[in-house]
Every structure is written in C-alpha cells, then in structure tokens.
Amino acid sequence: MIKQLKTYRNALIMTGVLGLLWLVDPSIGQNATQTTIDAIMDMLIFLPPIFIFIGLMDVWVDKDTLVQYMGEHAGWKGIGLVLLLSAVAAGPLYVAFPVAALFLRKGARISYVLFFLGAFGTMKLTVVIYEVISLGMTFTFLHISVNLVLFLLSAYIIEKFITHDQRAAMYKRVKETG
Amino acid sequence: MTGLILYSTATILVSVSFFKNQAKTKQALIKAWKGFSKLIPQVLVIMILVGVSLALLTPEMISTLIGDESGIFGVAFSLIIGSITLIPSFIVFPLGGVLLENGAGYPQVAAFVSSVMAVGIMTLPVETQYFGKSVAIWRNMSALLISILFTFVIWVVMVV
Numbered sequence: 001m002i003k004q005l006k007t008y009r010n011a012l013i014m015t016g017v018l019g020l021l022w023l024v025d026p027s028i029g030q031n032a033t034q035t036t037i038d039a040i041m042d043m044l045i046f047l048p049p050i051f052i053f054i055g056l057m058d059v060w061v062d063k064d065t066l067v068q069y070m071g072e073h074a075g076w077k078g079i080g081l082v083l084l085l086s087a088v089a090a091g092p093l094y095v096a097f098p099v100a101a102l103f104l105r106k107g108a109r110i111s112y113v114l115f116f117l118g119a120f121g122t123m124k125l126t127v128v129i130y131e132v133i134s135l136g137m138t139f140t141f142l143h144i145s146v147n148l149v150l151f152l153l154s155a156y157i158i159e160k161f162i163t164h165d166q167r168a169a170m171y172k173r174v175k176e177t178g
Numbered sequence: 179m180t181g182l183i184l185y186s187t188a189t190i191l192v193s194v195s196f197f198k199n200q201a202k203t204k205q206a207l208i209k210a211w212k213g214f215s216k217l218i219p220q221v222l223v224i225m226i227l228v229g230v231s232l233a234l235l236t237p238e239m240i241s242t243l244i245g246d247e248s249g250i251f252g253v254a255f256s257l258i259i260g261s262i263t264l265i266p267s268f269i270v271f272p273l274g275g276v277l278l279e280n281g282a283g284y285p286q287v288a289a290f291v292s293s294v295m296a297v298g299i300m301t302l303p304v305e306t307q308y309f310g311k312s313v314a315i316w317r318n319m320s321a322l323l324i325s326i327l328f329t330f331v332i333w334v335v336m337v338v
Contacts, residue, residue, distance in 0.1 A: 007219045014226035021230060028233050036229030039264075043221055045181045047214055049188035055210030056191055059202045090180045092264065094221065094301045098213050101308045114317060121295035121321075126180050127267040134275030135291070139284065142335060146328045147292065154320040162313065170310050177216070177308055 046091035054102050063106050070108035078112040079152070086119035096120040101174040110167070111159040118151025217304070224300050228264045235259070241277060244286035252286040253329055260293030261322060264300050288332040289325060296321035 005012075018036065022029030070078045089096065100113045123144050131140045162170075195203040244252040265273065274287045297318050298305065305314040 008222070011219055011222040011226070014223050014230075017230060018226055021233070032229040032233035034229075035232045036226050039225040039228050040222070043225065046184070047217070047221075048210075049184040051210040051214040052188045052192060052207070054213060055206035055208070056195055056203075058209050059206040060195065090184060092267065093295070093298055094217075094224070094264075094304055097301075097305055097308045098217065104309075117317065118296065118321065118324075121267075124267065127271065130267075130271040131291075134271040135278070135287065138336065139288070139332065142331055143288070143292065143328065146331050147296070147324055150324040150327060151296075151321075154324060158313070158316050158320060161316065166310065166312055170313060173310055174308060177213070 042092075046095055050091060050095050051098065054098055058102060058105075061106065066103065066106040066108060070103060070106075070112045072109050074109065074112070078109060079115065082112055082116045082119055083123075083148075086116060087123055087125050089120050089124050090126055093117070093121050098177070101177050104171060104174045109159075110162060110170075111155040114155035114158055115152050118155060119148060122147045122151065220304050220307075224264060224304070227300055231263060232265075241280040241282055244277065244283070244290065245281045246283040248283065248286060252283065253289045256286045256289035257293050257322065257325060257329075260290040260325070261297040261299050261318075263294060264298065265294055267295060270294050284336045285329050285333040289329040292325035292328045293322060296325060 018029065018032060021032055068074065068077075069081050074081075096117055100117055103113050103116065104110070128140060128144070131143065135143075192203065192207070195206065244256050248255070270291055274291045277287050277290070278284070299318070302314055302318065305317070308314075309317075
C-alpha cells in the first residue's frame with residue numbers, strides 16, 4: 001500500500017494542483033480536467049495494444065534475427081526497417097520509448113534506434129494525411145524530407161558521441177526495464 | 179479508427195501466438211502488463227500537466243503570440259511551447275491549420291508542429307528512465323535543433 005502510494009505520489013500531487021485550479025477558477029479547472037481526461041483516454045486506447053506488441057515481439061523475435069536487421073552491420077536494411085516501422089506506427093512519442101528500449105535489449109544499433117525515435121515523430125502515415133489536409137502538400141513534403149535527413153544524420157552523430165561507459169549503462173538500463 | 183486497427187491487429191496476433199505456443203503467449207502478456215503498469219504512474223503525471231497547461235494557454239493567446247508579424251520571437255515562442263506541450267499528433271496538424279487560419283505564420287506553425295512531435299520536455303523523465311540522462315538530453319537537443327533548421331527551410335521556401 002505504502003509502496004503504491006509512493007509510485008503514484010507525483011500523480012496525486014498533480015491531482016492536487018488540478019483541484020487547486022478548480023478553486024481558483026472553476027471554468028479553467030473544468031477545461032483542464034476535460035483535456036486531462038481526453039489525454040488519459042487517448043493513452044488508455046494506445047498503450048495496451050502497443051505493450052501487447054512489445055510483449056509478443058519480446059518472446060517471438062529472437063536476438064539473432066533482430067541483430068541481422070537492426071544490428072551493427074545491418075546497413076540499409078536497418079534504415080529501411082526503421083522507415084517502415086515508423087510509417088505504420090501510431091500514438092504519441094512516449095509510446096515509442098518502450099519499443100526503442102526493446103530494440104536495444106535485443107541488440108539493435110543505437111543509431112537505428114535513435115533514428116526510429118526521430119522518424120516516429122515525423123512520418124506516421126495515419127498522421128501524414130491530417131498534415132496534408134491541414135497544412136498543405138509543400139509543407140508536408142518539406143517537413144518529412146528535411147526532418148528525416150536531419151534525424152538520420154543526428155542519430156549517427158549522437159551515436160559517435162556516446163562514450164563506452166554511457167553505452168554500457170544504457171544497455172544495462174534497458175535490460176532492467178524489460 | 180487507429181484504435182480499431184491497433185486492437186484488431188493485437189487480437190489477431192495474440193490468437194496466432196496462443197495457437198502456436200500457450201506458454202510463450204502467457205509470458206508475452208505478463209511482460210506487456212509489467213511494462214504497461216510501470217509506465218502508467220508517470221504518464222498520468224504528464225497527462226495532468228498537459229491538461230493544466232493547455233487550459234491556461236488558450237488558442238487565442240497562442241494566435242496573438244505567433245502571428246504573421248511575430249518573426250523570430252514568434253518562432254522562439256512556438257519552439258518553447260511545442261517542446262513543452264504534448265498533444266496527440268492527429269490533433270497537432272488540424273491545430274496548426276487552425277492557427278494558420280487565425281493569422282499565424284508558416285514558420286511559426288512549422289516550429290510548433292516539428293517541436294511538438296519530436297521534442298518532449300514533459301516526457302524527459304520517462305525517456306531518461308529508458309535511455310539514461312545524457313542520451314535523453316542529447317536526443318531532445320538535436321530534435322530542437324532540427325526543428326529550428328526545418329523552420330528556417332519553411333521560412334525560405336514559403337515566405338521569402
């Protein structure tokens with residue numbers, strides 16, 4: 001019970017803040033509550049299937065297969081797979097973190113995983129349709145092409161900058177989250 | 179719609195997996211639940227933060243701050259707001275469209291859209307939990323830089 005209270009401490013504090021907002025200005029409080037509930041519903045819709053995918057992938061995809069496609073020497077295969085995965089992806093960026101952690105746990109190369117996080121925020125097909133409708137073809141084309149190239153570049157640069165110790169700590173960390 | 183696709187795909191995959199190997203499927207579902215329940219407390223905090231900040235920042239306020247004439251200041255402001263807020267992606271673009279209609283400029287909307295999708299200050303604790311502090315910070319810094327470069331491209335192509 002106490003352990004659970006500790007886990008949800010910050011959430012409880014934030015609920016307090018929300019309550020305070022109600023006291024100060026009921027209309028803003030109501031607005032904030034509505035947005036919060038919408039966001040939570042969104043999360044409850046997206047997260048469970050994503051974690052089921054992660055769980056299934058974890059037990060069915062063995063390490064060697066993933067290393068072959070996303071490991072140190074995967075080459076263009078790795079980039080292609082990342083593009084494909086992020087195109088069919090759904091949900092906000094925080095959904096991609098546990099997926100990225102799973103890739104690392106299975107031996108994926110850091111730059112591919114970083115590129116996955118970048119591409120995830122750029123080219124989900126479900127969202128691209130909204131982008132074209134709302135902001136136009138030129139804008140969408142520039143957004144996807146410029147950001148993808150830069151994210152790929154930055155993924156390699158960040159990978160270069162990560163020290164040996166940081167790398168070891170990161171792999172240890174993703175092992176613990178699994 | 180996306181939800182429907184996600185759930186039907188999940189159901190099909192779980193069924194196939196169950197048919198092939200019950201023990202493995204059980205193991206997968208336990209793993210799924212563990213991961214989910216670990217993420218929930220932090221995500222709840224983020225959701226309330228999002229609700230409170232969006233309620234305090236009304237669309238009218240956003241439009242006055244990032245209008246056509248707001249220039250570099252408007253871009254900087256968009257980047258800050260975009261980096262902090264967390265809006266579902268299928269709302270971001272329609273919102274960007276609404277902002278444009280209300281007089282916001284293309285570069286400002288570009289800065290907002292790109293940073294909202296790629297930079298996550300609110301989710302930094304979650305990201306740190308998975309990848310460690312330095313990688314999380316570097317990734318976010320580079321995503322911010324990329325948003326700035328993209329904004330510059332949009333400015334050159336669509337305004338100048």
